[in-house]
Every structure is written in structure tokens, then in C-alpha cells.
Amino acid sequence: MKALRYLLKNPVSLFGVLLLLAFVLIAIFAPVLAPTQEFQMSAYDTPRAGFLATPQPPSAEAIFGTTEGQYDIYYGVIWGTRTAFKIGLGVVSISLLIGTIIGAVAAFYGGLLDEFLMRVVDVFMAVPFFIAAMMLVALMGKGVIPVFIALTTFGWMPYARVIRSEILRLREMDYVHAARAYGASDMRLIVLHILPNAIFPVLVLATMATGSMVLTASALSFLGVGAEEGYADWGQFIAYSRNWIIGQSGNPFQYWYTLAFPGAAIFLFVLSWNLVGDALRDMLDPRHQAH
């Protein structure tokens, strides 16, 4: 109810929620919107109409046009939505799981173990995320799975930190002492009593991170170390536009469609997650009420 009232008062946040819903629908109905064709290795393998190097403008066969190498941009954008959800949600939920376990263990057992785990977090935090991910993917080789592993390896730390500090705060609350006095086990205390109360700030963090994980994954594809050639991934399609975007002299917008459609897709996708995360944060943060 409170959430609904907030949304109605903040049209921008409402827009974010609707946008996200639209992407969910696109991802669900991808097989209907862009049916797979014969001779495709998998649904994520973008079909191509020939091998001509020059991008072709939108037409009846390819309504968003084709890239260099004749990949169908429409197909890539539609199925790229699924790729984005898979990477965003997958990476974030696994990082969340790892972070939660490590943060919970550190907070609950304290002492040397806590000190050690937090220093490990510090070290992982000291490496710039994008560069670390790029190094790891380059070492593992192209593909969605290596991207997935790299983003998770360097993405779990913020959750560990937040969970740890939340648990440290909650642990001293009376209701936890009461539960302990009843003889609840450590496991039961953490899972049933503490985590449900600690999860909200983490949820905000996770929502915000989903968009940025997709950004990073696409950036890797853009640099040519991410998804395989022809894989339906927005970053990949933007990479295909790189050589063409400045157009020809006298006609700078000649190849506008190579950037416009995949660019808009990724921008709107990330925007929707950020708006939703922003709204969540505002709702949960008392400082953001008017003074």
C-alpha cells in the first residue's frame, strides 16, 4: 500500500516499474516476437541474411535493419532481453547468496575469522571491478558462462559487507537475545530471526546492481571478450555498430539504426532497474523524507 502511494506520487519511479514490466514481457514472449528459424544452433544464435559487410537499413525482412555481417538487429534486441535478464538476475542472485553466507559467518562468529573475511573483502574491493572482470574473462575465454563467473567472482563483496553490519546491529536486539534464551541454535537464529530483518538494504543494493551487471557484461562483449560471435547480446550488437557510427562524410546519420536500437534497449533496461532501485531506497530511507 505504502509502495503504491509512493509510486503514484513519483511518476518517474512508476515509469521505471512499467518499463521493467515491459522488458519482462518481451523476454517471456521472445519466441513469439522473434520466432527462431531453421538452421539455428540455438535460439541465442542470431540469424543472418548473407555475409555482406555493410549494414543494411530497416526493411520489411529486418525491421530494425542489419549489422555488419548481416545479423538481424530486431532478433538480437528481442533475444538480448533474455540474455540480459539471465546475466543480471543470475549474477546478482548468486553473488547475493555468496555474500550473505560470508557476511553472516563473519558477523556471527566474529574474532579472527571475521577479521580475515573482511580483509579478503577489502582485497577484492581494491581491484577495480570492470578491469578485474575483463582480466578473468580474457583468461577463461569468450562466452556467456565465463562472463557470468567473472562478474560473480568480483561482485559478491558489497552484500557481505552490508549483511555483516546489519547482523551486528540486529544481534544485540532484545528479540534475538530472547530467542537465544529459548535455546535457538545459531543456524536458526541467523536464518529465521536475523536475516529476514537484514535483507532490505541488501535488496536495494541487489536491484541497483542488476542493471550495472548487465552494463558490465555488455561492455565486455563490446570489447570483444564477452559473448561469442553472433550471440544475441546487446553489447555485441553495439560493438558491430562501432565501425559505422560516424557514417560517411556528408551523411553522418547513415547507419543510425546500428546503434539506436541496441543502444536504446540496454539504456532503457538499465534505467528501469536503477529507477526501481532508487524508489526502493527512497522508500526505506527515513532521511529522504522532507525536512
Next chain:
Amino acid sequence: MLNYALRRLLMLPVVMFALSLMIFALQMSLTPTQRLAAYAPSPDYLKGGQESIRRMIEQYGLNDPFYIQYGRWIGNVLSGNLGWSETARQPVGTALSSLFPATMELVVLAFVPGLLLSIYLGSRAGIYLNKWPDHLIRFFTIVGWSFPVYVFGLLMLLIFYSVLDWFPPGRLSHWAQDVVTSNQFVRYTGANTVDSLLNGNLPVFFDSLRHLAAPAISLIYVNLASMTRIMRTSMLETLRQDYVRTARAKGMLRRVVELHHARRNALLPVATIAGMELATMMGGVVITETIFDYAGLGQFSAKAAANLDFPAILGFGLYFVVVLVVMNLIVDLIYPLLDPRVKTK
């Protein structure tokens, strides 16, 4: 104060050691044959068939236990030997240090104006909470935050290069490149803007600014949101403090209280995350430099990653991490000067 600084300094080797272990572990995930490429003086050595490869693996001890290999590697690194980069056709160390000034130039030119802008926008948004300047600023920054730097960068290239022809890609125009490489031009730092000023050559200075503008604007805009956001929240918090209310109650002008009393204290959290923000921005350099064909560390690393030039990638990672750790240390050491409360802790 001295105590605090000392503790920070003592942590440094520990962090460095752990980071070096991490990078080495990355390297060890490759097979000995792949790692051999880092030692082979020329590609011909790898074409000698299974027998010669095996002999070389033996010779360089690539099958030794982890700690022995680590010791050997760290010894090499400390003596400045990071291996040979196929991409640069130079030793990795030489390539990195020759490209470092170019990247630093870009990062500084993006970071400082970006910081000032987010302080300005964030405090404005905080003062006008939930009024139209606030909504406008939030929208503007969140749009920038959602823009992938490569999409925004390509747009900038389209607008400012193809359409307007103001900011060309690259690092210098051909004529300026000729000036810079000539004998009369002394290279003090390797950063074109600084060197051209020191040499008193204004045309080259403006030319290098022209090339820096578009990548710098891209970096600033996509990184603006988080610091603006922190500044806004912190401003909101400060505006609720008693001393602000007291100052207002004494009849001081709202503007004076907001800008002189509240904003100063609201700056602290921004200083805290400035170091992290710098790290994010330096990560963004990889793509920005690639798009604008700006020959710096970022472009080099992207090329190395695409070419599977492992010594270059790992050397770059190590180099970058060292730079960042040192920068963070500087931020940490400056912090107590800004906030006297830290000293007592």
C-alpha cells in the same frame, strides 16, 4: 594522527601481498603451455613441437609447486620485469609506463570537474528536496548512470566528431604529433597538456584539450550519479542538524546557512567515496579510450585482452591495482585533515 597514518601504511604491504597472490592465482589458472608464451622470446620458440614445449616448461619451472613459482614471479615483478607484450611489441613494463601519463591526464581532467559538478548538483538537489530542481537533477544523473559508457561515447563521437567536427578522436592531430615528437619539444611528464604548457606551446595545448574533451565528458556524465546522490543525502542529513537550525533561528540568511555552514560538513561522505569513484572512473577508461582511439593504458589493455596477450593483461592489472591502492592511501591520509573526529579514533 601519526598513529593513524602509520597503521594505514602498515596495512599497505598486506593488501599488496594479497592482491599479488590474487593476480598470480589468475595467471595460474592457465595451463603451463599458455603461460609459456610469457617467457618465449619469440613466437618461433613455441613452434618447435611437443618436445621443445615440454623442455621449455621444464626449463622455466612452470610445473613447480605454487609457492616456488609465486616467489620467482614476485621477484621478477619487483625487479620491474613483467614479461613481453605481443600487442605492444615491447616489454610490458615499458609499455605501461609510457602510456600511464596519457591515462592520468584523461582521468584527472574527468575526475576533478566531475567531483565539483556533483558537489554542486548534489547540494542543490538537497536544498530543493522534492521540488523541481531536485527532480530534474535526479533525472539527469540517473539517465547518465543508466547510459552505458560505450553507447554514450559513440553518441558523443557521432555528434561532436561526425556532425560538428569539434572534438576529433585520437590523442593529438598529426601536426601536433609532429611538434611533440620533434627535438625542440621537451617531454617533461609525458602528459601532452602539461608538457605543452611547460614548453610554452599553446596551439598544442589546445589541440590536446580538443582531443581530451569528448572522452572526458563521457566519463564525467556516466559517473556523475553516485557522488551526486551521496552529496544529496549527506546534505539532507546536515540540514537537519541542530546547529543549522540554530543558525537559521539567529536570523541568518537561508542561503548563507545552506552554502557556508551545511555544505562544508556535507562534503565528508563525498570525500570518503571519492577514492572508490576514482577507481570506477579508471575502470571506465578502458572503454572510453577504445571508443575515442585515445592511446592510453585503457586502450592498450582492451587490445591486450582481445588478443589474449596474457602478460600484458596481468601486468596491466597489477599496475592498475598498485596505482589505486596508493591513491586510496592518499585519500585516507587526507581524510583526518578534513574531519578532526577521525583523529581520536
